[in-house]
Amino acid sequence: METLYGRQIVMPKEELVTLDDTYQTRRALIIDSNVTCQRCGSRFSKEVARLPTQDYYCPYCIKFGRITSQSYLVSQEEKERPARFITFNWQGKLTPAQQKVSQNVLLNFQQNKHSLIWAVTGSGKTEMIFNVLLYCLQNGGRVAIASPRIDVCRELYPRINEAFPKEQTLLLYGDSNEAYRYSALTICTTHQLFHFYHAFDLLIIDEIDAFPYAGDKMLTFAQQNALKKSGKYIYLSATPPRHLLNTIKETFGIERLPLRFHKRPLVVPQLIWYEKWQYCYQSNWKMKKLISCLKSLLQDNNVLVFCPSIFYMQKLYAKVCEYFYPSEIGCVSAQDKKREEKVQRMREGGYRILFCTTILERGVTFEQISVIIMGANHKIFSKSALVQIAGRVDRKGEYQHGQVLFFYNQQTQAIRQACDEIKKMNRLAKEWLLA
Ligand SMILES: [Zn+2]
Structure with a gap:
């Protein structure tokens, strides 16, 4: 059942017997003096979350389906995948400035380092990640590009599809028609990351500063869960906040690009x-x-x-x-x-x-x-x-x-x-x- 690789689903205790030993199970809620939710990371007092049955539930991530102290989170680690041939079909050309960022990001990834691409709006951020995307896929890796905005996902999807026409890219968001299936290349809203566990070798997060992402602890927790232990992030932002820069300066390669594709300056308001x-x-x-x-x-x-x-x-x-x-x-x-x-x-x-x-x-x-x-x-x-x-x-x-x-x-x-x-x-x- 390949479809569960890297996926995280919720199951009641009695159904666990149907699973073979390739699955990992974790209690959805950890109960000590308080309650800790393993899906969204929230920690809260028992009083707010007690059910009439004397079980508990997590009120914070309830929009993804209710989990209680009787629930388990079931996931399956992906086996290592061999290197493979990837059809890459992009005719465009990077400017020297884009080229430099693109190379550095690839180098960071190869050297086990995360990256932040700090680039002005309209500088062609998507084109700059093609190189590292290609490299990761060629080496059997799995990639997700997540954005807080549905419109951005929808706009990104045809462009990625065109560049990687054989990948059967999956587009996932709240009310998208497409059902989940395994894909080495996924484009999704950041909220969809709550349904993944140790899934991605490369997780690209667009507009890391955007509402509702900024400062959202639950999303940070989900984002960390979705990444494989050896996985790497690429953050994209035109306006990274100071506190983010401070947190990541030791562990991320920070690649700046102040030039737009056409080299004209930004329009001053x-x-x-x-x-x-x-x-x-x-x-x-x-x-x-x-x-x-x-x-x-x-x-x-x-x-x-x-x-x-x-x-x-x-x-x-x-x-x-x-x-x-x-x-x-x-x-x-x-x-x-x-x-x-x-x-x-x-x-x-x-x-x-x-x-x-x-x-x-x-x-x-x-x-x-x-x-x-x-x-x-x-x-x-x-x-x-x-x-x-x-x-x-x-x-x-x-x-x-x-x-x-x-x-x-x-x-x-x-x-x-x-x-x-x-x-x-x-x-x-x-x-x-x-x-
Ligand atoms: Zn929760």
């Missing part, structure tokens, strides 16, 4: 004071600034308008429809059933203006785009979110005069830090180009 942006949809007078900026940006590009909440987005969307052809304007949020469709339509140029929440903050690439953030001082826009959103602009193709506008009515640390970081990356890029 323009800060524009917008008194009462929170209520601007209430009157035409308050809308004036937004409408005139939109008209000006639309001369060169389509526009993404980021909003801090769905409620606000819908109000603003309805108001803006009074000024433009409604058929050319869309709005999309995480709750939207037609989300994929709408994103695709924007990609094809079907909308001139698309209102969105932070769901389009990263991973998604549109050509010919400018960006507006309504209320960049809102607390939902962290430094890393602001950098990511600004990074949506001018990602590929010819230069299109894409612009980034931050509307705000209060200076915040996040705004300051985001602008500083973008300028710093640009300075570094300039040095690299001159070197």
Whole structure:
């Protein structure tokens, strides 16, 4: 039964007798003075988790199915796989800067070291991991690429498939249609890592700084469980937080890339004071600034308008429809059933203006785009979110005069830090180009 290699499933005690000795079983919950969950790593008091039967359950990872003190976690270690031939079909070419990062990451892996690729948004991170992916697969290894965002997984999947056409890559996320099957190459959301145990020789985690990953202890626990004991990580980030850099500096090779593929600098945000942006949809007078900026940006590009909440987005969307052809304007949020469709339509140029929440903050690439953030001082826009959103602009193709506008009515640390970081990356890029 190959399908269980590296997988972790939950079984009640009475079913364990059906298993042969190739399976390992662990109690799902360890009970001492407290309760410790072996699936999510949470430790909690007995009082909060006692069932009427006097058993206990874990309330923290219940969304993956309930586990109780009667449950066992069953897994099966994968036997070593021989080296094999891998069809690799990528026609692109790395820039010298990408080449260097790609080689270093491979070298780190060969020398038993983890890597962090610290690269500006739009620098072609995926292409830089192809080398190490290929090496790992050729040597019989198993790889997963995990991202906190479904959209990123969906966008990554066809690209990986094209480069490794014979691998039968598995795409896994919360409500994906595809059932689990064994595959040497898996693309999944980080939440899916809770279902793996000692599975991967190489675990690539995209946007290591992103919500909901950052600071999530349960996910860190799952991520550690999913890796084989001898396995290695590659973290990808455009904006690694300081505490992460401090934790990994001894054990990771840190590879920086301040240059985008086309070598143009990052677009520096323009800060524009917008008194009462929170209520601007209430009157035409308050809308004036937004409408005139939109008209000006639309001369060169389509526009993404980021909003801090769905409620606000819908109000603003309805108001803006009074000024433009409604058929050319869309709005999309995480709750939207037609989300994929709408994103695709924007990609094809079907909308001139698309209102969105932070769901389009990263991973998604549109050509010919400018960006507006309504209320960049809102607390939902962290430094890393602001950098990511600004990074949506001018990602590929010819230069299109894409612009980034931050509307705000209060200076915040996040705004300051985001602008500083973008300028710093640009300075570094300039040095690299001159070197
Ligand atoms: Zn748990």
